[in-house]
Structure formats: structure tokens, C-alpha cells
Amino acid sequence: MAVVKINPERLLSDLDTLRGFGRTGTGVVRPAFTKPDLEARQWVARRMADAGLNPVFDPAGNLFGLPDGDGPFFLTGSHTDSQPEGGWLDGAYGVIAGLEAARAIAEAGGPPVAVVSFQDEEGRFGMITGSQVWSGLITMDEADALTDANGVTFSEARKDIEGWHSGTLLPPSLFTGFLEAHIEQGPNLDLAKEAIGVVEMIVGTREFTVTYRGETNHAGTTPMTNRRDAVQGMAAFASKLDERLRNVVVPSTVWTIGRVSVEPNASSIVPGKVSFSMQWRDGDSDRLARMDRIIRDLVAETAEAMNLEMELSNFHGLEPVPMDAALADHVADAAQAHAPGRWRRMPSGALHDATNVASVLPVAMMFVPSIGGISHSFQEDTARDDLVVGAEVLASAVAACAGFSP
Amino acid sequence: MAVVKINPERLLSDLDTLRGFGRTGTGVVRPAFTKPDLEARQWVARRMADAGLNPVFDPAGNLFGLPDGDGPFFLTGSHTDSQPEGGWLDGAYGVIAGLEAARAIAEAGGPPVAVVSFQDEEGRFGMITGSQVWSGLITMDEADALTDANGVTFSEARKDIEGWHSGTLLPPSLFTGFLEAHIEQGPNLDLAKEAIGVVEMIVGTREFTVTYRGETNHAGTTPMTNRRDAVQGMAAFASKLDERLRNVVVPSTVWTIGRVSVEPNASSIVPGKVSFSMQWRDGDSDRLARMDRIIRDLVAETAEAMNLEMELSNFHGLEPVPMDAALADHVADAAQAHAPGRWRRMPSGALHDATNVASVLPVAMMFVPSIGGISHSFQEDTARDDLVVGAEVLASAVAACAGFSP
Numbered sequence: 001m002a003v004v005k006i007n008p009e010r011l012l013s014d015l016d017t018l019r020g021f022g023r024t025g026t027g028v029v030r031p032a033f034t035k036p037d038l039e040a041r042q043w044v045a046r047r048m049a050d051a052g053l054n055p056v057f058d059p060a061g062n063l064f065g066l067p068d069g070d071g072p073f074f075l076t077g078s079h080t081d082s083q084p085e086g087g088w089l090d091g092a093y094g095v096i097a098g099l100e101a102a103r104a105i106a107e108a109g110g111p112p113v114a115v116v117s118f119q120d121e122e123g124r125f126g127m128i129t130g131s132q133v134w135s136g137l138i139t140m141d142e143a144d145a146l147t148d149a150n151g152v153t154f155s156e157a158r159k160d161i162e163g164w165h166s167g168t169l170l171p172p173s174l175f176t177g178f179l180e181a182h183i184e185q186g187p188n189l190d191l192a193k194e195a196i197g198v199v200e201m202i203v204g205t206r207e208f209t210v211t212y213r214g215e216t217n218h219a220g221t222t223p224m225t226n227r228r229d230a231v232q233g234m235a236a237f238a239s240k241l242d243e244r245l246r247n248v249v250v251p252s253t254v255w256t257i258g259r260v261s262v263e264p265n266a267s268s269i270v271p272g273k274v275s276f277s278m279q280w281r282d283g284d285s286d287r288l289a290r291m292d293r294i295i296r297d298l299v300a301e302t303a304e305a306m307n308l309e310m311e312l313s314n315f316h317g318l319e320p321v322p323m324d325a326a327l328a329d330h331v332a333d334a335a336q337a338h339a340p341g342r343w344r345r346m347p348s349g350a351l352h353d354a355t356n357v358a359s360v361l362p363v364a365m366m367f368v369p370s371i372g373g374i375s376h377s378f379q380e381d382t383a384r385d386d387l388v389v390g391a392e393v394l395a396s397a398v399a400a401c402a403g404f405s406p
Numbered sequence: 407m408a409v410v411k412i413n414p415e416r417l418l419s420d421l422d423t424l425r426g427f428g429r430t431g432t433g434v435v436r437p438a439f440t441k442p443d444l445e446a447r448q449w450v451a452r453r454m455a456d457a458g459l460n461p462v463f464d465p466a467g468n469l470f471g472l473p474d475g476d477g478p479f480f481l482t483g484s485h486t487d488s489q490p491e492g493g494w495l496d497g498a499y500g501v502i503a504g505l506e507a508a509r510a511i512a513e514a515g516g517p518p519v520a521v522v523s524f525q526d527e528e529g530r531f532g533m534i535t536g537s538q539v540w541s542g543l544i545t546m547d548e549a550d551a552l553t554d555a556n557g558v559t560f561s562e563a564r565k566d567i568e569g570w571h572s573g574t575l576l577p578p579s580l581f582t583g584f585l586e587a588h589i590e591q592g593p594n595l596d597l598a599k600e601a602i603g604v605v606e607m608i609v610g611t612r613e614f615t616v617t618y619r620g621e622t623n624h625a626g627t628t629p630m631t632n633r634r635d636a637v638q639g640m641a642a643f644a645s646k647l648d649e650r651l652r653n654v655v656v657p658s659t660v661w662t663i664g665r666v667s668v669e670p671n672a673s674s675i676v677p678g679k680v681s682f683s684m685q686w687r688d689g690d691s692d693r694l695a696r697m698d699r700i701i702r703d704l705v706a707e708t709a710e711a712m713n714l715e716m717e718l719s720n721f722h723g724l725e726p727v728p729m730d731a732a733l734a735d736h737v738a739d740a741a742q743a744h745a746p747g748r749w750r751r752m753p754s755g756a757l758h759d760a761t762n763v764a765s766v767l768p769v770a771m772m773f774v775p776s777i778g779g780i781s782h783s784f785q786e787d788t789a790r791d792d793l794v795v796g797a798e799v800l801a802s803a804v805a806a807c808a809g810f811s812p
Binding site: 221266 | 661
């Protein structure tokens with residue numbers, strides 16, 4: 001394991017500067033293709049050039065910093081766009097720590113490393129759009145048709161970079177693999193006072209919408225025994241779910257009813273209809289499928305018991321994405337070198353650019369702690385010591401992934 | 407018991423004509439002060455005049471048909487405004503059956519009877535607004551400040567009748583009592599194949615809004631054991647409620663969670679906040695209070711168990727309103743005369759104009775069946791035979807209430 005020495009002041013200074021673009025309180029407002037996002041990308045491009053990398057915008061807005069030469073290069077990075085109300089480190093940390101890793105490895109006489117800031121990871125338009133286009137999972141035309149909440153299309157938004165971009169997407173064959181550093185966005189590392197999470201896989205997700213239909217009635221004149229109350233159906237389902245799943249799930253499995261819509265939604269009317277989202281995530285495809293059966297059975301059993309009609313719609317699923325074992329082992333070795341005994345292997349419950357990139361390159365990911373597990377919020381933060389340790393681990397791991405053995 | 411003979415064809419013909427104002431499919435769209443409502447009121451005024459009554463609009467839009475002379479008169483009627491999507495008989499039946507009763511009693515040589523169509527019973531602006539103003543429960547100024555869902559004030563809406571109205575409210579002392587006929591809006595009479603409900607009391611209502619606050623979090627990265635999920639709190643509360651109330655309630659008691667609002671309401675976010683309405687109705691004040699304690703205890707117990715913060719707001723209560731025993735006995739006698747063995751005494755689970763009028767006059771109510779218990783819907787209907795029997799009972803009961811003993 002080559003231990004690469006980084007420059008903590010340069011790392012933290014660059015992170016603080018990037019935080020200035022779209023800064024709002026302690027967080028940032030920097031969604032893809034907004035003015036602060038484009039200004040941030042231009043600044044990152046200049047910092048890439050300062051580091052001896054050649055900044056290249058592709059037509060989707062992804063920004064690559066390419067070393068001189070033909071490659072192939074090892075790639076690291078993340079994204080610099082934010083949620084509508086985002087934290088200062090979500091994505092930004094992986095880009096700046098990646099840039100610091102490239103600089104530190106070069107200074108150590110190591111191999112050239114490429115850095116990327118993907119565009120629209122936070123889904124102003126679609127879902128992890130920039131890396132999805134770059135990985136060929138959707139076409140540029142498909143991306144162009146995506147709209148944001150105000151009806152602006154991806155096609156319209158990316159007109160602002162027409163003068164800058166290279167005209168074509170860079171071929172994945174230009175790279176040998178991808179390692180993404182990211183904040184955990186969950187509480188596990190923080191609770192355990194650990195410094196590094198070595199991601200084993202990005203969990204799979206399944207989701208559908210459950211609709212129960214009963215009968216809309218007057219809440220004063222309809223006897224309890226004559227009611228077909230859709231909200232009571234949802235409550236019965238939701239209150240039994242944990243117990244039904246108990247024998248199938250593991251501590252990292254999660255399931256959520258996050259969206260509920262009631263009709264007609266008035267206090268004096270027995271509600272005749274409810275729709276709610278049912279989402280579950282796990283790293284194991286078989287477990288996702290076993291949960292699917294249990295959930296469907298409980299939806300149907302509750303409908304039957306409460307005399308409701310049921311409907312399932314808006315199915316949506318993503319299979320778990322395993323990380324490349326060899327790359328993940330390099331991350332584990334680096335974690336043990338820089339934070340001995342203060343790291344763990346763990347799944348990623350959130351999606352990341354690495355999810356898409358895994359379809360074209362060997363991929364690994366690593367996490368640094370999120371204080372209180374808070375994310376997608378101005379309150380998101382990570383201790384500065386943890387930011388430094390994370391960048392050290394990333395630099396050493398990238399060096400190993402790039403074949404550096406000094 | 408004086409049995410008054412009505413004219414069924416005239417009754418049904420007037421009901422069918424009134425149905426034409428705002429007719430939509432099998433129902434009506436005739437909210438207070440809309441064009442169809444005002445046209446319907448002008449037509450009712452003409453039919454009052456045809457019956458020898460003097461139509462008088464008051465400044466709140468209530469339409470009275472007054473006999474010649476100084477009175478005091480017995481009063482019958484209901485309302486002709488509708489829900490945004492209303493049935494053809496809700497309110498309209500009590501006005502037309504009341505008009506038919508007045509006509510039939512006059513033709514039988516009985517005492518003069520006054521008829522009323524109150525305004526905005528269906529709460530476009532407030533709640534049973536017209537009879538509330540007339541009964542002095544709110545002032546005209548208070549009513550004027552009420553707004554509809556589009557921000558139109560009662561004050562603005564009633565400008566359309568400025569040229570028609572009498573300028574002042576009629577004094578309650580002009581009347582000796584009030585009997586209102588109405589569709590049941592519930593399934594009890596229809597299920598029992600009975601023709602008449604003699605209302606014993608209008609039930610009381612209590613309502614508040616429960617808010618549970620937990621923690622909004624990422625649905626992929628937040629372990630189940632770290633969650634404070636507000637929707638799960640609501641589900642736990644709702645699923646235990648029936649069991650907790652079981653030993654306190656009677657078959658006519660009702661309770662309803664009709665309105666639910668979740669934040670941020672997205673499938674990938676653990677919901678940090680839910681607000682829901684909790685309403686219950688019963689004819690007994692003590693039972694309402696016992697339910698109140700049980701419900702509050704369960705709200706608090708659930709908050710504690712689920713690690714949520716709780717808040718109760720928007721308290722709203724109406725005490726049960728008993729009907730005048732002597733007037734109700736006249737209705738029971740008339741029901742036994744016209745529909746022997748096919749009537750019952752029962753509470754009214756819905757509010758009616760009679761609720762307000764009871765604060766200034768002796769009041770009684772009677773119901774005819776609602777097919778399938780359906781109301782506040784275009785599908786609302788009552789068998790034509792039941793409409794005729796109901797008007798016969800109303801006419802005989804009003805005659806008795808007005809002191810007619812031929």
C-alpha cells in the first residue's frame with residue numbers, strides 16, 4: 001500500500017471556495033445549470049488546469065479534468081451540482097478530494113489521474129442525469145426531453161454551455177476504473193465514531209404506489225359498520241408492515257411510506273381513496289423479491305379485510321450494484337493505513353454517479369461521516385479532520401487503483 | 407292527529423322543476439349566490455307567491471314566504487343552495503315539501519304556515535351561514551368577512567341581491583316554531599326499509615388537528631432504528647383507535663380521520679411531519695367528553711412510543727342539540743298515521759339549519775330515506791313514493807304544530 005501524502009490546507013481551502021458558489025447560510029443552492037452551478041464548474045475547470053489537467057466539458061455538462069497523453073487513466077470524482085436546498089459537501093467533497101488526490105499523486109511521482117464532476121446528479125431534470133448520459137444508459141435525445149419542476153427541458157438548460165463543450169461524449173475506454181468519495185448521508189459512521197466506509201454495493205430499490213378505494217361518505221351520517229374508509233386501510237397496512245417483514249430483513253434493510261394522498265381530504269368526509277408510495281431498499285436481490293411478496297400479500301390481505309378495492313401502479317426498480325472487489329480492497333487497505341480500526345465495509349443506501357458508471361467501468365466508492373446523518377439540508381456537515389482523513393484514504397486508494405507502487 | 411291530504415303531482419313537479427336550476431347529470435351544481443342558486447331562489451319566490459305567500463329576501467339571502475297577517479306563524483323549510491357537486495334533494499326537499507305542506511294545510515282550511523329557504527347551508531362561505539345569521543349566532547359583519555375557496559367574501563357575493571332584499575332580518579318572534587324535513591344522508595332508513603326518521607337530537611361534534619413531528623431523512627440511508635417517521639405515528643394511532651373507543655361508544659357514534667397532510671411527501675424521504683383531522687360525533691355530551699380523553703391519551707401515548715413531538719390545534723366543538731319534545735311527538739304521530747310501523751326515532755348525524763334555529767325557536771326535524779345512504783354526490787336519490795309519504799307526514803305534523811285540529 002503506497003501511502004500518499006496530501007495537502008490538507010489546499011484541500012480545505014478549495015472546499016471552502018467551492019462552498020461560496022450559491023452559498024446560502026451554511027449550505028448551497030446550486031442545482032444543475034443554474035448560474036451558481038455554471039460558475040462553480042468554471043472555477044473547478046480552472047483548478048483542474050492549475051493542477052496540470054485539461055478541463056473538458058461534454059455536451060451533457062459533465063466536466064472532466066484529463067491528464068496529458070492518450071491514457072487510459074484512472075478516474076475519480078463526483079458532482080458539484082446541489083439539491084434545491086443542498087449541503088456544501090454532497091458531491092462537492094468527492095470532486096475536490098479527487099482533485100487533491102490527483103495533485104498529491106502527481107507530486108508523489110505517481111501515474112496521471114483524471115477527475116470528473118458529473119452534471120445533474122441531484123436530479124433537477126431526471127435522476128443522476130449526467131453520468132447516465134455519459135454511461136450510455138440514456139441517449140442525449142432522451143435526456144434533452146427531461147423537464148424540471150418548472151417545465152424547463154434539459155435541452156434548453158444546456159444551451160448555456162454551447163460555447164464551451166467538446167461536442168461529443170468522452171469514450172469510457174479512456175478510463176480504467178472509477179473511485180468516488182462521498183459523504184455517507186446516513187448516521188452509521190458518525191454513531192460509531194468511525195472515519196471511513198468502504199462501500200460493498202449500492203443497494204437496490206423497489207417501489208410502487210398502493211391505491212385503496214373505499215366509499216366517500218358523510219362523516220356524520222355514515223355508521224361505522226357501513227364504512228369503507230381508505231385511510232383506515234392504509235393505517236392497518238402500515239401498522240402491520242414492520243412485523244410482517246421482521247423475519248426477512250437485515251439491519252441495513254429500509255422501507256418507507258413517504259408519500260400519502262387522500263381524497264377528498266376533508267375532515268367531515270369519510271375518505272374514499274388513498275394512494276401511498278411503498279419503497280424498500282436492500283443490497284440483496286433475493287431479499288428485495290421476498291419483501292415484494294410479503295408487501296403485496298399484506299396489501300391484498302388488508303384490502304380484503306377492510307372491504308376496499310386495491311391497485312398497484314408506478315412500479316420502479318433498480319437492482320443492487322456490487323462494487324468491484326479489487327478496487328474496494330484497495331480502499332480498505334488505504335482505510336486501514338490512514339484510519340486503523342476506524343473503518344467498516346457497508347452498503348450505500350443512496351444512489352450515486354457510481355451506480356451509472358458501474359455499467360461501463362470497474363467502480364468503487366468510499367464514505368466519510370455525516371454529522372448526525374443529516375443530508376439534503378443546509379445543516380449537512382462533516383468534521384474537518386474527517387474530510388482530511390477521507391482525502392488521504394482516497395489519494396492512497398486511487399494511487400493503488402492506478403497501479404502506483406513507489 | 408289531523409291527517410292533511412297533499413297533492414303528490416304538484417309536489418313532484420315542483421321538485422323536478424327546482425332540479426333544473428344548475429342541473430348536472432342527475433345532480434345539481436347550485437352553491438350559494440351562484441347564478442343557478444339565485445335563479446332557483448327567484449323561482450321559489452314565485453311559487454311562494456302562487457301559494458298566496460309573500461316572498462321576502464333578507465340581507466343574508468334567506469328567502470321567507472310569509473302568510474298575510476301579523477303572525478306569529480309556524481315555520482317550515484330548509485335550503486335550496488347545494489354542495490359544489492350536490493344531490494337534487496339535499497335541502498331542496500325540505501323547501502318544496504314545506505311549500506306543499508303550507509299549500510295543503512291552507513286548502514284544508516288550516517292555519518297560515520310560513521316557508522323558508524335558508525342561504526348557504528352548504529358552507530360555500532362559513533358553516534350553515536344563512537340560518538346562523540338569522541338566528542343571531544353571528545353578526546352580518548362577521549358573515550360578511552367569510553370567504554369562499556377562491557377568496558370571494560360573503561359581503562361581495564350578496565351584492566347580487568342588493569335590489570331584492572328587505573334590508574333587515576325578520577325577527578324570530580314572527581314564528582312559533584320550526585319543523586325541517588330533510589333526506590337522511592345516511593343508510594339507516596334505507597337499510598331498514600323504513601319511510602320516516604323522527605329526529606331526537608342533532609348530534610354534537612368535536613374535532614381537532616393532530617400533528618406529529620419526527621425527523622425528515624433520506625429513505626435510503628437512514629436505518630429503521632434511527633427513524634422518527636411521522637406517518638408511522640399516524641398509522642399506529644389510527645390502527646389502535648377503534649379498539650380504544652370500543653367500550654365507550656354506541657352504534658350511532660362515529661369518528662373519522664378525513665384529512666391527512668404529509669411533509670415533505672416524497673417517496674424517497676422519511677416523512678418528518680403529518681397533520682390529520684380527528685373528528686367524532688355523538689348525541690351525548692358526556693360520551694363526547696369521554697371520547698375526548700381517550701383520543702388525547704392515545705395521541706400522546708403514540709407520540710411517546712414513536713419518539714415524535716405532538717401538537718393539537720384547530721379545536722372545534724358543537725354540543726348536541728335536542729329537538730323540542732312536543733314538536734317531535736307531533737312528527738311521530740304523523741309518521742304513525744301515514745307510515746304505520748315504518749318509522750323510527752333517531753339522531754341526526756349531520757348538521758342542519760335546524761341546529762341554528764333551535765337557539766331561537768322550538769325546533770323539530772324529520773328524515774326521508776337516502777338510497778344507499780349516498781349524499782353530497784350527483785348519485786343522491788330517494789324513491790318518489792318515499793318523497794310523497796314524507797310530504798304527507800310533514801304536512802300533518804306541521805298542521806298539528808300550528809295548532810290545527812279540524
